[in-house]
Amino acid sequence: MGFLGNLFGGGRRDRSASVAKQRLMMVLVDDRYKLTPDMLEQMKIEMAEVLSRYLPHVDSDQIEVTLLRGEANDHLKAEIPLKRGRDE
């Protein structure tokens, strides 16, 4: 996308198809696993608590959790950015 996307009005982020896809991703997680957006937020906070016991402070706002569908199994993927420690 990049250049062409910018040329034609700022990318697809606001297009209704990608809004639909994002909404569906959330809804399907809820439908399949009874995991509401509120519960997902709570999960991130608790993950941050646990991780902070072992690692430099992890901020729950920085954790990104996504559900990936596979043919046999679904996967929960968590991306957790870490602050660099000073004494490496």
Next chain:
Amino acid sequence: MARVITITSGKGGVGKTTTTANLGTALAMRGARVAVMDADIGLRNLDVVMGLENRIVYDLVDVVEGRARLRQALIKDKRLPELCLLPAAQTRDKDAVSPDQMVYLTNQLRTEFDFVLIDSPAGIEGGFRNAIVGADEVIIVTTPEVSAVRDADRIVGLVEAAEKGTPSLIVNRIKPRLVNRGEMLSVEDVIELLAINLLGIVPDDEAIVTSTNRGEAAVYDQHSLAGRAFLNIARRLNGEEVPFLPLQDQPGVLERFFGIFGRRRT
């Protein structure tokens, strides 16, 4: 022995009946002996879509309850002698038939045909369960809309729970122009969300309205894009590798979808 394939969707109005009629017709055009069964008891429709509504004497419930033999209830298509319809009852409800009776009925049909296509009712209740209980394979029809995709996902789970394997997918009523503008979910989006094999892409086509009005299948219409898409799906059901139709305004789409299809089929 026939392959018994149920066509279902969860959400109503996405094109199950049109798909069943067209795939049944296309398979019969290619020489297969095909029975199409309307499992939507109480909301009979496959007969009018196929233009056979005036020929019904007995229905599925008459067979199950012993008032008619299967052969008496089967209606021959107007053009294709190898295509038969088993109509649903119109004045009864879904509880008129039990799952065991559906299995018995589909097994009877198996011996006489190469393909048995079952048109499932919408929803996830008894009628849907009856429609899949005798099936070897399940096809889910969806449209690129949030409600239809959400319901389709629910159906994937129920079909897998019923140990019918992973269903395959037909994405119906794609509007390439809207997809290109980013205002309609693409086939790729839908596949990514549902994570099942793609069997076919059917473009939105006004010819479907005309052919349904007349009670003729769109696969007879050489100029109908949807008709051609259904013919291709029938060939894929027969095990042929058929590339997906290039959608207007969407260069490259063919190769990409064929890639997905080819990879997952093997």
